[in-house]
Amino acid sequence: MTEPDAKTEALIRVRGVGKTYGNGVVALRDVSLEIDRGEVICIVGPSGSGKSTLLRTLNALESISGGEIEVLGQNPHARRTDLNRLRARVGMVFQSFNLFPHLSVLDNLTLAPRLILKLTAAAARERAEQLLQKVGLGDKAQSLPAQLSGGQQQRVAIARALAMQPEIMLFDEPTSALDPEKVNEVLDVMRALADEGMTMCVVTHEMGFARAVADRVVFMEAGAIAHVDRPDAFFGADCPNPRLRAFLGQVLHN
């Protein structure tokens, strides 16, 4: 692919995006955000603040009512865009894993590469086995998802998204459905991915992860971006936003 993006250019551009449901509830209001290549963005905020909605508009799993979105130079909400081709370049990891329960772990990883990238069975299998090694599940290729723990399932889900060799990874509260002792095994995989230079957008409640891994942290409240900053300033005691301070005070004390 010869993309126009230079090294410094944004892979994701969100400009003035709003979303209002049919019943008048406003999910997003005037959201603008740019994510550069190799950048790791964490989005935090109280539940119902529109974090997941924003993330899901990036690959058009959720529609928007206004504004503009550009991902890898294309508008996922434009009719002309080949959405399937764009989505294949943007990996997504869900809160509830969403592994395909009727397929083995290996088949979960090889299905999309074979169908969409037209990889041969052998090539897809080789790629899948490498990725399973990478997430520490090399011995689980033949298992069914139901035979794995939550943490293992989420690591398989990350490997499944990576099997498409995406340029961007979206994480929608990847550790929220996990038992507390399983959270770190997933965060470790994500941290390794960030270290490799993957462009990542992570909706999370894990403040420790955001502080350690994110390049910038976004605070959302009532459908709008209330504050964006580098983690040291974001989590610092002299943060200028009183609502963010209140939010951080609540989550960090729990």
Add this chain to the structure above:
Amino acid sequence: MLPAEPGGAASAARRAWYALYVLIVVGFGAAIYWAAQRVDYSWHWERMPQYIVSFDGEEVLAPFDGFASVDEAGHRIRVQALRTAETATFDEFDRIVAGDGDLVFEGDVLAVRAGIAPGPLAWGLWLTLKLSLLALLFSLLLGLVAGLGRVVDNPAARALAATYVEIVRGTPLLVQIFIFYFFVGTVLNLSAFTAGVAALAVFTGAYVAEIVRAGIEAVPRGQMEAARSLGMGYAQAMRHVVLPQALRRSLPPLAGQFINLIKDSSLVSVMALTDLTKAGREVVSSTFSPFEVWFTVAAMYLLMTGALSLWVRRLERRLAHD
């Protein structure tokens, strides 16, 4: 399985309840027997088996009108057609009925082959099975298409599928069978059998559509989203991710629908189709033993549906274990 409990009190209570069950069933049986004795009816159960399996042997019939000739040894019958040059010879039989030089008409008995032959009820059972299996096959196809039509985004497909399901579920099967036999069958020049299969398939297809739709809707939305997020199109996601899960969930209710189909197929006996029910009616008219015949026919239906529901129960247990 319940663990063997040390006291045995629970199992004693269980046995008592089973005893009560047996008592009630025997009581019902006795009541029916008593009621049967009160009416002036002579039972002839001994006549029934021959209508299921006939030991009279199989009849060799004349294929067309013509003259029969029998060779000296009586091992071969030759029929010379009346109006054409056609001939037919038969040499596998055990007892000759036709005489040398007889004028025979199409369908006349020429000879009898000894051995066991299926009786009319067995033939009816076979037709019912054939009818049900073919109708099942087509109803699955129809139901799959209509069920998918009910869940896709396209308004035309949704409306079409909904109309089909509502019309079929809102009218009696018997009326549909009449329409298929008299209207569709006449317009498209269908045989009674084809019309019967079509009527049953269209009827059952509507119920299969609802089962398929329920199965698809029972698959969590996240499955479709995960598939789409990987770049699969709607059809690819449906085929490789959603449908395999939906159909697995639908298997037990689908099998139940097939049991219904076997029972519903008895209604095609109003067409000129000799299914198990029609065969029963024919046997009644030749024996004047309606009580025995209908009990026998009921038992034969029960045999089919019972075997199926046993299989369904095993299937459900196996699916529950994965």
